[in-house]
Amino acid sequence: MGNICARLKAKPAPQQQPSAKKRSSSRRERKLDDAAIREQAIAAAILFKHHQQQQQQQQQQQQQQQHFDRSTSLRYHNGVSKKSSSNALPRSSSSRARSLTDPLLQPHQLLNQDVKVDDLETNHIVLVHGGGFGAWCWYKSIALLEESGYKVAAIDLTGSGVSSFDTNSITSLSQYVKPLTDFLEKLPEGEKVILVGHDFGGACISYATEMFPLKISKSVFIAAAMLTSGQSTLDIISQQAGTNDVMQQAQIFIYANGNDCPPTSFDLDKSLLRDLLFNQSPTKDVALASVSMRPVPFAPVLEKLSLSDLKYGSVRRFYIETLEDNAIPISLQENMINASPPEKVFHLKGADHSPFFSKPQALHKLLVEISKIL
Numbered sequence: 146m147g148n149i150c151a152r153l154k155a156k157p158a159p160q161q162q163p164s165a166k167k168r169s170s171s172r173r174e175r176k177l178d179d180a181a182i183r184e185q186a187i188a189a190a191i192l193f194k195h196h197q198q199q200q201q202q203q204q205q206q207q208q209q210q211q212h213f214d215r216s217t218s219l220r221y222h223n224g225v226s227k228k229s230s231s232n233a234l235p236r237s238s239s240s241r242a243r244s245l246t247d248p249l250l251q252p253h254q255l256l257n258q259d260v261k262v263d264d265l266e267t268n269h270i271v272l273v274h275g276g277g278f279g280a281w282c283w284y285k286s287i288a289l290l291e292e293s294g295y296k297v298a299a300i301d302l303t304g305s306g307v308s309s310f311d312t313n314s315i316t317s318l319s320q321y322v323k324p325l326t327d328f329l330e331k332l333p334e335g336e337k338v339i340l341v342g343h344d345f346g347g348a349c350i351s352y353a354t355e356m357f358p359l360k361i362s363k364s365v366f367i368a369a370a371m372l373t374s375g376q377s378t379l380d381i382i383s384q385q386a387g388t389n390d391v392m393q394q395a396q397i398f399i400y401a402n403g404n405d406c407p408p409t410s411f412d413l414d415k416s417l418l419r420d421l422l423f424n425q426s427p428t429k430d431v432a433l434a435s436v437s438m439r440p441v442p443f444a445p446v447l448e449k450l451s452l453s454d455l456k457y458g459s460v461r462r463f464y465i466e467t468l469e470d471n472a473i474p475i476s477l478q479e480n481m482i483n484a485s486p487p488e489k490v491f492h493l494k495g496a497d498h499s500p501f502f503s504k505p506q507a508l509h510k511l512l513v514e515i516s517k518i519l
Contacts, residue, residue, distance in 0.1 A: 262294035265516055267337045267362045272299040273325060275344020275369070276441035277413060279306025282343075282434070285505035286512070293513060298338075300325050302349065304442055313401035313409035315442035322349045322445075329357045337362040339516055342369045344473070344498070345441065348378045351450055351457060358456040365515055367508070368467040368498055371481045374452040382446075385477050391421045392472060399440055410440035421472050425495060426502035434499075462487035463515050465500070465508070472498040489518070 262268045270290055272283045280299035290297045303321050304312035315321050332338065339362050342350035347369025354361050370378045385392070395417040398408040413421065415435050423431045452458070464487045466478050482490055491511050496504040 262516075267339060268294065268516070269296045269298070269336070269338045270512065270516070271325075271328065271338045271340050272297065273340065273342045273346035273349050274299070274302065274305065275342075275346045276446070277305075277438045278344070278346075278434075279308075279437060279439070281306055281437050282499065283501055286501050286509060289505065289509040290512065293509075295516070298328065300328060302346075305439055306437075312440045312442050313399060315410075316444050318348070318352055318445040318448040318450075320445075321442055322352050325349060325353050326356055329353055329360050332360050336360070339363045339365065341365040341367065341512065343367045343501070344369055345378055345446065347371050348445075348450065351452060354460050355450070355452050355457045358459050361460050363461045363463060363515060363518075365463045365465065365512065366487070367465045367500060368470050368473050368478065368496075369464075370473075371462070371464060371485055371487070372450050372452070373485050374457075375449055377449045378446045380449075381477070381481065384480060385474065389471075389474065391417060395421050398443075408443045410442050412440040413438065422498045423502060424471055425469050425497040425504075426499055430499075430502040434502075461518075463489050463491065463518075465491045465493060465511055467493050467496040467498060467500050469494075469496055469503075470498045489515075491515075 272280070272286060274280060274282050280301045283299045287297050287299055301308050302324055304310045304315050308324070319326070329338070337360055340350040340353065342348075342365070344367075347366045350364050350366075350369075351372055354364055370381050372378065372381065382392075395414045397412045397414060399410045399412060400406060401409040418435055418438070419426075419431050423434065462485075464478070464482055466475060466482075467473075468475055470478070491514075493500050493504050493507055493511070496507070500508045
């Protein structure tokens, strides 16, 4: 390396003045280089601007989609994508043909697009189960309503669902309904809800309506005991005595205080549940009910309601008939409707006594429609 350096020093390259031709060529090359750099800079700027526009468009689309699906956003935190979730509505596993009254529609398709959920008097719906059931029976309705933007609460009455209270120790309707009345009592001042009662839950929401008429926007009775003042649920059941063999065969009375005392509750024969309550429902829901249902306390069924026009009568009532009902036949439903006419009656074709299982989408559509009646 040192020898090479010495040689380079010993023989320096002769300095020559660049010719005019070479200077001109060098200037042209620099101009070409400058032009190429400018073109590259312009191209990069165009690409960057195009990228920004694409990002802005994507953000706008995401914001629009989030605004449209605002009620379903909480359902995607478990790792399920929005694309897959949109097709994952609760569906019946029944092999029966789907009728026009139970279409397979997305929640937003079931809504009246002229009325927004947030603009309603209330979008808060409280679901009250029937005798022997629990909040668990509403799982399809809860999902559909929440995905449509509603706020939903499903109540476990005393001795029902996950309640640890002994059913045989319930001695009054007020004790049985206490979880519902406690819920209503704690509502913020000025907030209203729509009460939805099924089966014996109809008597329960009637009792609660008499207590808190200013906190209830509407009452909805689904194949439910809709009583008049001075009437008990047993009075209604007695109207079909001798005409409903399945009900009589299914009832199992429990005498926790001894056979010499009145029954404390009654249960239903599990082998007859399908024929009585779920004759149109999917097998999986019948299985769920068979392991989840609990005895019905007897004392609340005996209790006569005291309902006033000033309180109970001031709340708008709606009734949903279940046309394939073996527990509360349509004739008995019509008797209750005629005795105390509600504002409007709706019909669920092909629905058994448990439409939240047999006709969940059609039931959902009716609940949404009722919520939007001005």
